[in-house]
Amino acid sequence: MMMDGIEKEISQDRRAFIKKVLGGTIAGSLLLVIPAGAMELSAIPEQIPGMRDDTGTFISKKRKFAFIVDITRCIGCGSCCVADKNEYQVPDGMYRTWVERYVIDDQDNVFVDSPNGGLDGYQEPRKDIEHPVRDTFFVPKLCNMCEHPSCVQVCPVGATYQTDDGFVLVDAKRCVACGYCVQACPYSVRFINPKTKTADKCTWCYHRVRKGLLPACVNVCPVQARKFGDLNDKDSEVYKILHQPHVVSVLKPDMGNKPALHYVGLRREVV
Amino acid sequence: MSPEHGAAVATALTNYVFPNDIHVHWSLMIVLYPYITGIVAGAFIVSSLYHVFGIQSLKPVSRYALVFALAFVAFATAPLLNHLGHPERAMNMMLTPNPTSAMAGFGYIYSAYTIVLILEILFIYRPTLVALKQKATGKMKTLYTILSIGSDNVSEKALKVDHKIIAFLAAIGIPMACTLHGYVGFIFGGVKANPMWATPLMPVIFLLSASVSGIAGIILSYILIKTFTRKFIDMDCVRTLIKFLWGCFILDFVFEMLELFSHAYMATHHWEALKDLYFGPLYQSFWVAQVGIFSLIPFVVLGILSLVKLPDIVVKVLGSVMSFMILIQVILMRWNVVIGGQLMSKSERGHAVFHPLWFEKEGILVSIIIMILPIVFLFLLSKVFPFWLDDDPAVHKQSV
Amino acid sequence: MQHEYKSNYLSHVIKIILVLVVVGVVGVAVRAMVLPKSFGEFGHYRGDAIQDEINRPNRHGTNASCLVCHPYIREMHLAGVHSTVSCEFCHGPVADHVKNGKVTNKLPKKEGKEIKRLCLRCHNQIIRARPKESIKMISMPQHLEQKHVRTDHNCNQCHNVHAPLMWVNEAKAMVGVGEETK
Incomplete structure (x- = not known):
């Protein structure tokens, strides 16, 4: 194999290899030969083991996916937002997903912001806080994939639906864009996409998951603050988090929507 | 947007709005939609007061109120279609109505109600239409033939059947009109995610304000049309309408205030955000305009008009001015509910701003056009359906 | 009187009922014709919509999709503390780079001040919301002063962006300072 040859060459003598690249002797072959095609799924190892054999209409009932956001790990870099966009x-x-910054002072005043949804990261500290800061953290937001989704309940035409495997999706071919789901979502994760003129929201990257890949935001998170996995797999991180003592909660539990999106280290100030 | 700019926006807001909540998705069109259906329901109720409940003094406007309702119901879907991102898919509402959606019933409730309204008008006007057909020529004759359902039979036997049908239609029409509008209130009242909307009082308030706007619309247009066509104004009818308007408005206004009062009194965590809304971006449109000017003044003046015997000319002038103010009150109420409810972010930590533009798809100009269309249509209908009994060729034969 | 009428006294009622029935029947027929076949297959929605969603083209791959063609970067990236950083976060989605096994575009590389900005998205100590367990943070320009370099230096003058400590450790090894882990 060509790639093996190149790799061997690199490991033999890196400096010589760089010289050759710079000299153009290898560069051409590197650019022209794309082994197996980087966008072909076969070239990318599965991130969710066994998913590619799961080819039914729905994900096999043996799996139950959960999304966990670990607030105690998020650094607010906004990689997830960039990947999602x-x-x-x-x-x-x-915004299908965004990152909020919470700052709580010692008077219990809560300051929240999310400039451009966290897409540009957080480069500057908040300068409008008079009192000493008691607590500060980032909270990524995305679709809660409710067990009882308000958006599905209110959609007048059946364009927003819940699949048997628990995903809440939008059928862009039937949506009339009445906006009722946007009003009904307690978490404000929905919007009317001005390009398609239909309702749109985070899908937990259903198209990636079904191809054995993690959601784009989970895939890019450098600190594993976003976790996605199968609750029926006892070795999965999500199983361990939800089945061992942790400070775990969901957003707005009194809405009765039963989100499948859980937060580790969620503070009461977060809505 | 640069991060510097973003940070400036974030701190300029006193509080935090979820990024997707900056957009007000239900704009002017959704203010007009309950306004128009409200006028329809209210006008129908006026007609039913005579046809079902036998309030004789309302006879002069009983048929006009139905045609008035028809003129508005014909354009009730106009703002909705203009609002939809995909109006060409609007029929999905009728094709695949989702049984759990509060909105899905609209297509069928609206269609059923429109059919009942049209049938009631055709049956009530049938003797008139038959008489007009005999006089008409050309295209008008064809139109009258269709409208009189190809029948010239106005025998006593036929009219007896018609009367039974009219009574039946009017009787099912009232619950349907109430359903149509109470239900519009429920579309908002059922949104649990929005604490301003999510109250069981919402359908009640919508229904009462619908009655109010319908009655006010009838009073104003009756006085205006009669004055401009230099025809006789039945003051007994106007006075009765004013009494009903005042009565309905008492209930409407009291419930509107009660709804706010319960929020304030119970003072749950939602109230903090609602208070900021009512005393922030809604201060002018709610407290000053809706409550201060367009509720309190009509409330007092309508009371005086109802209780004190005043000269006809005063009743005519004040009655139409107050009706106009009530019509403004109701559209302000729709604005404050529909737009106001969306201004408060679901973060309950801040609110967005909304300023409609004149020349956008759902802007002010389009709104004005949509509100003028029913009036133009009403004018066209007047050429076909004589509003007043004194213009009716059939009236000397048969009183309706 | 009655004999003058051409129509039967019930004819208009029957005609209206007929019209309503016809409207109803036509409505039901039209609905059957235009309704997507898969509607209601699994619930109150178009069953084929699921396949439509699955077929949405992937724009991002994983780091493996990039590193398969960039073995030199692969070696550096996977060995360093930035191994969890996504290639596509800094360079953009692979779909903008490769189509059908062919390179279509070069992905952008951050240069100059952009690099510093990019590094500080994660490592800026002044943003206190960052948990120390997750990430190592530095203050600017104190860090540069501490290291006795000019304060207009860019991060990538000392740190390889793919393996931030590679050059630092190499330099330390060369001058004989004890090797830092990773």
Whole structure:
């Protein structure tokens, strides 16, 4: 194999290899030969083991996916937001996912912001806080994939639906864009996409998951603050988090929507 | 947006709005939609007061109120279609109505109600239409033939059947009109995610304000049309309408205030956000306009008009001015509920701002056009259906 | 009087009922014709919509999709503390780079001040919300002063962006300072 040869060459003498690259002797072959095609699924190892054999209409009942956001790990870099925007080419000003920054002072005043949804990261500290800061953290937001989704309940035409495997999705071919789901979602994760003129929201990257890949935001998170996995797999991290003592909660539990999105280390100030 | 700019926006807001909540998705069109259906339901109720409940003094406007309702119901879907991102898919509402959706019933409730309204008008006007057909020529004759359902039979036997049908239609029409509008209130009242909307009082308030706007619309247009066509104004009818308007408005206004009062009194964690809303971006449109000017003044003046015997000319002038103010009150109420409810972010930590533009798809100009269309249509209908009994060729033969 | 009428006294009622029935029947027929076949297959929605969603093209791959063609970077990236950092976060989605096994575009590389900005998205100590367990943070420009370099230096003048400690450790090894882990 060509690649093996190149790799061997690199490991033999890196400096010589770089010289050759710079000299152009290898560069050409590197650019022209793309082994197996980087976008072909076969070239990318499965991130969710066994998913590619799961080819039914729905994900096998043996799996139950959960999404966990670990607030105690998030660094607010916004990688997830960037990946999400690029994966779905989300129009400016609309957010399938975003990262909020919470600052709580010692008077219990809560300051929240999310400039451009955290897409540009957080470069500057908040300068409008008079009192000493008691607590500060980042909270990534995305679709809660409710067990009892308000959006599905209110959609007048059956364009927003819940699959048997628990995903809440939008049928862009039937959506009339009445906006009722946008009003009904307690978490404000929905918007009317100005390009498609239909309702849009985070899908937990259903198209990636079904191809054995992690959601784009989980895949890019450098600190594993976003976790996605199978609750029926006792070795999975999500299983361990939800089945061992942890401070775990969901957003707005009194809404009765029963989100499948859980948060580790969620503070009561977070809505 | 640069991060510097973003940070400036974030701190300029006193509090935090979820990024997707900055957009007000239900704009002016969704303010107009309950407004128009409300006028329809209210006008129908006026007609039923005579046809079902036998309030004789309302006879002069009983048929006009139905045609008035028809003129508005014909355009009830106009703002909705303009609002939809995919109006060409609007029929999905009728094709695959989702049984759990509060909105899905609209297509069928609206269609059923429209059919009942049209049938009631055709049956009530049938003797008139038959008489007009005999006089008409050309295209008008064809139109009248269709409208009189190809029958010239106005025998006593036929009219007896018609009367039974009219009574039946009017009787099912009332619950349907109430359903149509109470249900519009429920579309908002059932949104649990929005604490301003999610109250069981919402359908009640919508229904009462519907009655109010319908009655006010009838009073104003009756006085205006009669004045401009230099025809006789039945003051007994106007006075009765004003009494009903006042009565309904008492209930409407009291419930509107009660709804706010219960929020304030119970003072749950939602109230903090609602208070900021009512005393922030809604201060002018709610407290100053809706409550201060367009509720309190009509409330007092309508009371005086109802209780004190005043000269006809005063009743005419004040009655139409107050009706106009009530019509403004109701549209302000729709604005404050529909737009106001969306201004408060579901973060309950801040609110967005909304300023409609004149020349956008759902802007002010389009709204004005949509509100003028029913009036133009009403004018066209007047050429076909004589509003007033004194213009009716059939009236000397048969009183309706 | 009655004999003058051409129509039967019930004819209009029958005609209206007929019209309503016809409207109803036509409505039901039209609905059957235009309804997507898969609607209601699994619930109150179009069953084929699931396949439509699955077929949505992937724009991101994984780090494996990039490193398969960039073995030199692969070696550096996977050995360093930045091994968990996504290639596509800094360079953009692979779909903008490769299509049908062919390179279509070069992905952008951050240069100059952009690099510093990018590094500080994660490592800026002044943003206190960052948990120390997750990430190593530095203050600017104190870090540069401490290391006795010019304060207009860019991060990538000392740190390889793919393996931030590679050059630092190599330099330390060369001058004989005790090797830092990773």
